[in-house]
Amino acid sequence: MEGAEPVNKKLGAALSGGALLVVALSGCSGSSDDGNKELDAWAAKVCQTVPAQQAKIVAAYDALAKVAKDGAPEELQKTDSKAFQDLSDGFKGHASALQSAGAPPGVEGGAQKHQDAVKELTALSTSYANLKKQVDALDTKDQAKFASGLEDVSERMKGVSKQYKSAVASVQNLEQGDVKQAVTEQAGCKKIAPSAPAANS
Numbered sequence: 114m115e116g117a118e119p120v121n122k123k124l125g126a127a128l129s130g131g132a133l134l135v136v137a138l139s140g141c142s143g144s145s146d147d148g149n150k151e152l153d154a155w156a157a158k159v160c161q162t163v164p165a166q167q168a169k170i171v172a173a174y175d176a177l178a179k180v181a182k183d184g185a186p187e188e189l190q191k192t193d194s195k196a197f198q199d200l201s202d203g204f205k206g207h208a209s210a211l212q213s214a215g216a217p218p219g220v221e222g223g224a225q226k227h228q229d230a231v232k233e234l235t236a237l238s239t240s241y242a243n244l245k246k247q248v249d250a251l252d253t254k255d256q257a258k259f260a261s262g263l264e265d266v267s268e269r270m271k272g273v274s275k276q277y278k279s280a281v282a283s284v285q286n287l288e289q290g291d292v293k294q295a296v297t298e299q300a301g302c303k304k305i306a307p308s309a310p311a312a313n314s
Contacts, residue, residue: 151218152295158214160301162206170203186253193266197245201238204280208234217292226287233280240273 173196180192208231216227244266251262288296296302 149219149291149295152220152291153298155214155217156292156295156299156302159210160296160299162210163301166203166206166210169199169206173197173199173203186251186256186259189263190248190251190253193248194245197241197248201241201245203238204234204241205238208238211287217287217295220290220292223287223292226283230280230283230287233276233283237273237276237280240276244269244273 176192177196180189211227211231211234216224220226247262247266247269251266252258
């Protein structure tokens, strides 16, 4: 366990940064004018499932941060596996909500921005699904192999960290101007997530 503990902490620090994306996805507090009814209806579709997906994502990051500090190999593997699955499902849910709603109506360049956001969120979901597979394959009975496996997971998280930033940028690019105003009026998209440390190990 001595050799794995520093790796566990390193992994936990890397994993915690993804909660930053939740803030971008949940919008910002603010007020809008009377707005566009069609755009408001679009925002309502997008925000309908946000609370459930957001709760799942935040809980997953909390679990990862907790187990990384003092978890035994078996517990770490079990918790990480579930958390990665929840993160994959959560971000896939955000992508599906956007996909189902379609491009925001009456927005210049909205179709391309919408497509980019869906693509980035889907890619992030896939990366978490792959991390789950990697964690599930770790050998908890061999401490050396387990520590080495965690190092590999931590290394892969550096690439996922870049995806966080790319997904945040794509969502923020979509949610500008009138779109941002419409989204912030929806209860499901109110900013309720706390900030988190940057994903940097």
